[in-house]
Amino acid sequence: MDRLRFGTFLAPFHPAGENPTLALQRDLELVEHLDACGYDEAWIGEHHSAGTELIASPEIFMAAAAERTRRIKLGTGVTSIAYHNPLWVAERMVLLDHLTRGRTMLGCGPGSLPSDSMMLGLTPTDTRELMEVDLDIIMRLLRGEAVTEQTRTHNLVDARLHLRPYTEPCFDIAVAAVASPTGPRLAGRYGAGLLSIGATMTQDGFDALAHHWGVVEERAAHYGQPVSRRDWRLVGLMHVAETREQAYRDVEYGIETWFDYFQKTAAFPQMAVEGNRLREMIDFINEAGVGAIGTVDDARAQVQRLWDQSGGFGCMLLLAHEWANPAATKRSYELIAQHVMPHFQGGSVSHADQTLAAKQRARSTREDYAAAQLQAVATMTERYEQEKAERS
Numbered sequence: 001m002d003r004l005r006f007g008t009f010l011a012p013f014h015p016a017g018e019n020p021t022l023a024l025q026r027d028l029e030l031v032e033h034l035d036a037c038g039y040d041e042a043w044i045g046e047h048h049s050a051g052t053e054l055i056a057s058p059e060i061f062m063a064a065a066a067e068r069t070r071r072i073k074l075g076t077g078v079t080s081i082a083y084h085n086p087l088w089v090a091e092r093m094v095l096l097d098h099l100t101r102g103r104t105m106l107g108c109g110p111g112s113l114p115s116d117s118m119m120l121g122l123t124p125t126d127t128r129e130l131m132e133v134d135l136d137i138i139m140r141l142l143r144g145e146a147v148t149e150q151t152r153t154h155n156l157v158d159a160r161l162h163l164r165p166y167t168e169p170c171f172d173i174a175v176a177a178v179a180s181p182t183g184p185r186l187a188g189r190y191g192a193g194l195l196s197i198g199a200t201m202t203q204d205g206f207d208a209l210a211h212h213w214g215v216v217e218e219r220a221a222h223y224g225q226p227v228s229r230r231d232w233r234l235v236g237l238m239h240v241a242e243t244r245e246q247a248y249r250d251v252e253y254g255i256e257t258w259f260d261y262f263q264k265t266a267a268f269p270q271m272a273v274e275g276n277r278l279r280e281m282i283d284f285i286n287e288a289g290v291g292a293i294g295t296v297d298d299a300r301a302q303v304q305r306l307w308d309q310s311g312g313f314g315c316m317l318l319l320a321h322e323w324a325n326p327a328a329t330k331r332s333y334e335l336i337a338q339h340v341m342p343h344f345q346g347g348s349v350s351h352a353d354q355t356l357a358a359k360q361r362a363r364s365t366r367e368d369y370a371a372a373q374l375q376a377v378a379t380m381t382e383r384y385e386q387e388k389a390e391r392s
Contacts, residue, residue, distance in 0.1 A: 004344035005315040007041030016051035035069035037337040043077025049115040075105030082130035109176030188219025193231030209310040230314035237291025250324035296339035
């Protein structure tokens with residue numbers, strides 16, 4: 001297995017009515033914490049309505065987070081490109097690429113909340129159609145082309161970037177996939193990565209994982225584009241603690257609010273989750289294959305299930321959900337970094353296997369080595385006594 005990267009997908013989800021300033025500070029602190037724990041990526045959402053997913057500009061958030069972190073890569077998860085002039089999308093991302101010295105990633109999607117696009121007079125169908133047009137323009141601009149094109153929402157006249165990306169030839173670009181084939185089709189067409197956001201949110205999505213990448217490969221072959229599973233990112237659900245019972249108690253803090261948001265507020269039914277009572281919600285996450293609430297063993301098993309179901313991918317993104325309080329949430333990420341990530345990193349022999357093998361070798365030879373150690377102490381003691389006698 002190639003080294004599996006780990007990260008977070010930060011929509012974020014905060015209960016409406018809470019202090020939004022403090023909530024956004026918690027988000028920044030979480031990204032800083034993940035950087036310290038060795039996570040590879042953090043993808044930041046863009047939303048403009050419904051009072052729960054509070055970040056309106058992932059680029060501004062990323063700029064703030066970049067000043068607090070050292071190595072974690074920061075991506076827009078996603079930029080709803082139908083809402084923006086494609087020239088300015090490319091310009092902002094190139095600027096961020098320079099400011100972060102190559103830690104920037106661009107995630108593209110049509111926008112997940114219909115209540116966002118409706119304020120612009122756009123239907124969900126409109127945003128998907130515009131996404132294809134706008135993504136093509138963005139890719140051409142990033143290749144250094146001059147673009148003259150009239151779209152339904154913008155007019156570009158000899159448009160071109162005045163900076164090249166800091167990353168050569170360009171920063172990572174990924175296309176979001178929830179339920180429709182739009183994302184996988186575009187990822188294949190442009191040789192971009194795939195962000196499977198909703199693939200593990202329902203049983204149907206879990207079952208469709210291999211199909212997602214099949215569409216990418218089919219389209220890539222048609223357009224002669226190289227694609228790699230290392231550029232495929234899966235978004236999944238997890239919360240772990242030292243014991244399963246503790247994990248269950250932890251999520252009593254906020255899992256019902258999170259479920260309520262998907263069941264009654266967010267208008268994308270393909271990501272709706274089942275369950276009415278607390279234990280039903282926990283059982284659904286664990287039993288439907290969509291996530292893991294429990295111990296690090298449960299988390300490892302879930303990552304392995306996703307690997308087996310998909311045929312292999314490049315990055316496991318943990319959906320930031322605030323099921324637990326901030327301290328328990330940070331502890332969950334720490335436990336995953338400490339006990340889950342090493343089992344999927346290190347190449348053909350994982351970091352975990354390497355240290356476990358070293359431990360086993362030491363245990364298997366301990367008796368003989370311990371005897372040799374004692375003999376060495378006895379020999380040196382005897383030699384010292386002889387030297388002392390000679391000096392006397």
